[in-house]
Amino acid sequence: MKSFLTAILLLAVSTTFSQKINFENLKQTTDSLAAGLVKENEPGLSVGIVYEGRPVLNAHYGLMNLDDELKTSGSTAYNLASVSKHITALGILLLEAEGKLNLENKLGTHLPDLPQKYQQVTINELLHHTAGIPSTDNLRLFAGIGLDSPWTLADELELLKSYSQLNFEPGTDYLYSNGGYSLLAAVIEAASGQDFGDFFRKRVFEPLKLGATAYNIPGKTIKDRAEGYTPAGDKYQNALTGADSVPGGSNFYFCMDDMLAWMNLFLQDNSLYHPQISGMIRPSFRLIKGDSIPYSFGLQVKAYRGVPAIYHSGGTPGFASYMMLFPEHQLGISILTNNEKINVVKMTHQLVDQILKEFVIDEIPVQRIATSLPPDKLKKWTGSYRMKDGMILKILHEEEKLILDLSQGQRFELHPEAETNFFIQEFDAQIAFLEKPLKLNLIQGKNIQTGDYVEPRELIKPSPAPHELVGSYHHKALDVTYLLIEKDGELFVQLPGTFKKYLNFDTTGLSPVAGDVFNTDRLGIIEFLRNDRNEISGFRFNDVGRLRNIEFHKI
Incomplete structure (x- = not known):
């Protein structure tokens, strides 16, 4: 056994020293890449x-x-x-x-x-x-x-x-x-x-x-x-x-x-x-x-x-x-x-x-194997979950399968690995459910986002009528006013010219999620705010990358 371990160690050492930095044809490779x-x-x-x-x-x-x-x-x-x-x-x-x-x-x-x-x-x-x-x-x-x-x-x-x-x-x-x-x-x-x-x-x-x-x-x-x-x-x-x-x-x-x-x-x-x-x-x-x-x-x-x-x-x-x-x-x-x-x-x-071709390695993808679960083990996870940015993820049970519904036609089957763990085949993502309190973790690589279960009664709240929402919204600190308009029955927020100049769009459309919460096609979740008289008093972009919770007040 000792001689076997010694042989393994010698093999590891010899392999390490045999690996070399490769500068062969470096200038030619660089020239070729730069030429493109x-x-x-x-x-x-x-x-x-x-x-x-x-x-x-x-x-x-x-x-x-x-x-x-x-x-x-x-x-x-x-x-x-x-x-x-x-x-x-x-x-x-x-x-x-x-x-x-x-x-x-x-x-x-x-x-x-x-x-x-x-x-x-x-x-x-x-x-x-x-x-x-x-x-x-x-x-x-x-x-x-x-x-x-x-x-x-x-x-x-x-x-x-x-x-x-x-x-x-x-x-x-x-x-x-x-x-x-x-x-x-x-x-x-x-x-x-x-x-x-x-x-x-x-x-x-x-x-x-x-x-x-x-x-x-x-x-x-x-x-x-x-x-x-x-x-x-x-x-x-x-x-x-x-x-x-x-x-x-x-x-x-x-x-x-x-x-x-x-x-x-x-x-x-x-x-x-x-x-x-x-x-x-x-x-x-x-x-x-x-x-x-x-x-x-x-x-x-x-x-x-x-x-x-x-x-x-x-x-x-x-x-x-x-x-x-x-x-x-x-x-x-x-x-x-x-x-x-x-x-x-x-x-x-x-x-x-x-x-470093002798040192780099390809990441071996995790081989995920689906198992089968009885209907009652699947149905226990159905419902709606609100993510930190306000987005609602819906988990549905259809034809003995769990479905992740991201709205706007984006639906993916959740394949069970275990009673609480599921994976998506179309892209590298997994969902892990937790009980007491009921929530889910959406896992993409090392990024984990948590969503809390939302009671159904919270989701049946009617969205405000368009006439309640249209108008001008001002941000005092940024000294800027946004217009919310209705066009052909749809709602849009008009954005400053900087969006057009640097991101090539100047409006973002709104679609209702639940109650005062709407999804936008460009800037994530927008949530409308109310005053003590229950009137629309402003809105908040919940998460736009490097900014969170930007509030505008209706004028």
Whole structure:
């Protein structure tokens, strides 16, 4: 037995050492992938790869400026967009090391003029998107403020002060927020006594001999800055934006030469700032109820095809970015582009699949086997369940089967695996029922959404008549008014022009769910509010991604 175990161990060791990083034909592969995305006279991209402390690829394609026909190069500066977040997080950790702040400090310690709800949030919660701070990009969308409008950190803070609501109680949930990182930028300025850009130039970029820039300051020129572009038919137009003057969650400008050096900071144990970086890449933050999250100081920490990885993507008008690190292999890959529509994540993964082809593994799908249950075991789960966002899921019993009815013609059979567990064949989702109290969990991968059973009498409440609903609805903090109209017997909410500009729709239709709750075809659940006289007084969008519970009042 001992010799058998020894043989197994030797086999494992020899297999490990026989596996190799594959850089064969790397440049040709990169050229081929880039050729499918960029022509010589189009907005460009840069690809950088480091391995064991040295660059193995620094390749550039297309143009940094279409008007002047300037080619991209290693010194072309791109907007990192949300890849910037981990740099802001590093700044916070440097200030903590200097004793100028503590991660558990309440926000009010450094920014006492914020609304009371925001003052109680901790710096650590901001870093991990668990503070409940609304995302300001979504606030601007709903307020009708275009991303090409001049916008500064002061504007960002004023918008948050005006809105003053939280998406949820701090520490109870995880929801990505650009607004939270704008507040971190303000904390850095308050704690350091320096402008955000000056702080990073003196504390980070100059010691590392990097030419990076913290953010665009109107009237000043960023050396070798690429112009950002968006496709317009078969041409490209300059993606004019005033939002690149807001630091914190976005807008660091890096060239690929700098990016290669930057990635090595996270891959080398003897690098500058190692004490801070080592903490950033080991997720330790947990929600109040104990759940862990896959986010750590501005970085996603999660395996890619079985290989431990650290990564973050970014997108902003005119630019897209991605950085992916594999510390166990001392490998880093980054792609930066000034064409916002290029899928930099997909291209990065294609390169990773080649370079780490002896290490990546395909996830083996769970083989789910249906069993049979008697009718009484199925019928006990029938009924309606209200999800957290207000959506109603109906569970029906038809022809000895359980059916999930999502409304609007979306119906799926629930196949039993056990008395309480069911799966859907059409897509990777499962439903687990719980008794006492009766509820269900909708499971999609690691995402679990809970729905509570709703008594039938609550669902037979009549919906308001259209004439009760039509009218103008105002949001005071966002200073915007929405119209709810009736057209050909159907109800619609008319949305600000920002929706048309960035999402290509400017209305959302309503269909009744139960009582004052309606489903929209674009923005999830909308729930109408009533005053003490039982009159319609407003409505609330329950959950629109990075914003929750946005209330408008009827005028």
